[in-house]
Amino acid sequence: MTKVPYRPLAPRFHILGPGGIGSLLAFYFHRHNIPFTLFQRKAPPPTPPSLTPATNSNTPATLKYMNLTALDTASVEPQVVDGMGDTIVHTGKGHVWLAPIIDTPSPKVTSGSTKDKHDPSPPKLDSNTLADIGSLLQKPDDGSLFPTLTEPAKAVRSTKYPYTNPSTFIAPFTNAPFSSFYVQPSSPEQLRNLRTRSLYETLAAFQLLSTDMDLKILMPEHLLALQLSKLVVNACVNPVATLLEATNGMLIDSAEAHQAVKDLIKESLSILSHSKEFEALDKSLTDEFLTLETLTKTTETILRATKPNRCSTLQDYLKGSQECEIDYMNGYLIKMAERYGRPAPLNKMVTEKVKDKFAAPRKNPTPVE
Secondary structure: OOOOOOOOOOOOEEEEOOOHHHHHHHHHHHHOOOOEEEEEOOOOOOOOHHHOOOOOOOOOOEEEEEEOOOHHHOOEEEEEOOOOOOOOOOOOOOOEEEOOOOOOOOOOOOOOOOOOOOOOOOOOOOOOOOOOHHHHEEOOOOOOOOOEEOOOOHHHHOOOOOOOOOOOOOHHHOOOOHHHHOOOOOOHHHHHHHHHHHHHHHHHHHHOOOOOOOEEEOOHHHHHHHHHHHHHHHHHHHHHHHHHOOOOOHHHHOHHHHHHHHHHHHHHHHHHOOOHHHHOOOHHHHHHHOOHHHHHHHHHHHHHHOOOOOOHHHHHHHOOOOOOOHHHOHHHHHHHHHHOOOOOHHHHHHHHHHHHHHHOOOOOOOOOO
């Protein structure tokens, strides 16, 4: 992607929960001087005066945390993080692919209602007000995945963000206290320009990280294809590995386990290929990511590359957790199968067996390295 010169405002990113992914992004945001706030249920304890960094020191900059226990009285508390006592370690670099969301539901409008000049209701969220993604992300001519981010029109760049009075427009779509920062856009055109400018500045900020953390911006439909591919991989690896209490490598080395994974891939693709999500994708994308051959190859490549690892569902089980994520993977495919009238006997079977395994009494939790 080409370097984009226009970036008048560095947007502040808000990270909901400083887990593995949130902490990874926070690390790179800090490295590139991109402002961010970590949102968590409880702010960390105040930093002792003896650890407060000098103005010209090389210690990490002040991070901001928001206490989420009471959003109606939420306050942002600055805290210094000195690196002592951290439990998250950045051990390697992976791929990060992201894309903007293009489908935003419109608010319901009561039929037969009248509107006067004092009506505070917002402009409809339709194609006239959604961000103009097509003007910002230009598809490459060579058919590759990665579009070019281009500078928006002057009218978009000059649209000012309305940070002033409490807003009746934003309030229906968010919670206090955030709605108090904005005023209602005066027209659908202004709203569209605001959304487009905000989207551009967000993507431009991420582009600063592109080389350092191997981050790529995709077109929305490309990301959807990758999401569906990852859904199938997780739904075929996690239940088999959990039921056998096997590492990823064992799913390759054991002929029986390997066949079980391949059978799940075949059934899952049969379900997926009849969905509206699948039909919305260009054939070039389904051919590249969502065929039996490509899904099998992707799954086997991941298993070989992570042979000693245990999947997340198995880790939860070995730690003694009562919560099981299987409904978000195989359960999602089962609901999709029901929606589109497809059989899902294997997905139903492994889902039930994994749930039974989590519900059954177990010995002392096994430490997971």
